[in-house]
Amino acid sequence: MLDKEDTIFVLVDVQGKLARLMYQRDDLFSNLKILIQAMQLLGVPILMMEQTPHKLGPTIPELKELLPAVEPIRKNTFSCAGSPEFLDNLKLSGATNVVLAGIETHVCVYQTAIDLLTRGLGVHVVADAVSSRTESNRNLGLNRILAEGGRLTSTEMLLFEMQRRAEGDEFRALIKLVK
Numbered sequence: 090m091l092d093k094e095d096t097i098f099v100l101v102d103v104q105g106k107l108a109r110l111m112y113q114r115d116d117l118f119s120n121l122k123i124l125i126q127a128m129q130l131l132g133v134p135i136l137m138m139e140q141t142p143h144k145l146g147p148t149i150p151e152l153k154e155l156l157p158a159v160e161p162i163r164k165n166t167f168s169c170a171g172s173p174e175f176l177d178n179l180k181l182s183g184a185t186n187v188v189l190a191g192i193e194t195h196v197c198v199y200q201t202a203i204d205l206l207t208r209g210l211g212v213h214v215v216a217d218a219v220s221s222r223t224e225s226n227r228n229l230g231l232n233r234i235l236a237e238g239g240r241l242t243s244t245e246m247l248l249f250e251m252q253r254r255a256e257g258d259e260f261r262a263l264i265k266l267v268k
Contacts, residue, residue, distance in 0.1 A: 091213060093251045097184035098128040099169060100137045100156075101191030101198050101219075105146025111192055111220040112227055118151060120218040120244045123266050124190055125155045127248045130262050134182050137161045138169050140197060167197045170204035186211035188247065190218035194230030202234045212239040215247055 103121060111117055128135050137148060139161040147153065148161060164172040179187070187205050189198055189212065198219050202212045214234050221227040235241055242250070248263050 090250050090253075091186055091188070091211075091247065093131045093133050095184055096186045096188060096251070097134045097136060097179065097182045098124065098188045098190070099201070100125070100135065100148070100152065101169060101189060101201060102138055102140040102145070102193075103152055103191050104139055104142060104148055107145055108149050108192060110222050112222060112224045113220060117192075117218060117220045118149070120215070121152055121190055122155060123244055124188075124215060124218055124247070125152060126266055127263055128188075129155075130259060130266075131248075131251055133188075133251070134184070135159055136169075136175065136178055138172075138175065138191070138197075139163050140167070141165050168200035168204045169197070170201060170208070184210070186213060188213045188215060188242075190215040192219065193221040193226065194219040195221050195226040195233075196230075199230045199233055202239045203237055206238050213242050213247065214239055215244055216241045217243045 137156055137159045139148060142163055162172055162174050169175045187210050189202060191198060202214060205212050216231055245267055252260055252263055
C-alpha cells in the first residue's frame, strides 16, 4: 500500500483548450481538485507539469488556483521523465512511488508511467483522474500501463489507502473532500 512518506503526486498537462476536450471532463476536473487538496492535506509533494504551454496554454485556472505556490515544470517531451527538471525534483523528493493524474492517458500519462517503471519506481495511476479525448484511448492507455506493471487506483481508494485510519483531523477533512 502507498505511504504518504515515500510518495509524490504528479499532475500531468491539464492545460488550456485541450483539457476541455477530455472524455468525462467534469468528473475528471472534480477528481483532480479532490486529489490536489488531499495531497496538500496529507503533506504529499506535488509536481505540476505543462506540455509546451506556449502552444497548449497554462494549467486550467480551476486547478492552478489550488496550487499557488507550485511552479509548473515545462516540458516538450510527452513523458515527464524527458524533463531534467522533473527528474531532479523527483530525485530530491526521495519518493519511491509516483501517483499520476492528468491528460492524456494514452500519450503523456502512459509514456511517463512506462519511463518511471523502467527506473524502478512504483507507479499508481488514478483511473478516475486521467482522461483522453476519447474513451477508447483512455481505456487503451490504462490497459497498457497495467500490462507494463503499473497499478490503477481511484481517487477515494488512494486517499483512504494513504490515510489508513478512520479517525483524526486528516480523516475528517478527507471525508469532507469526497462528500
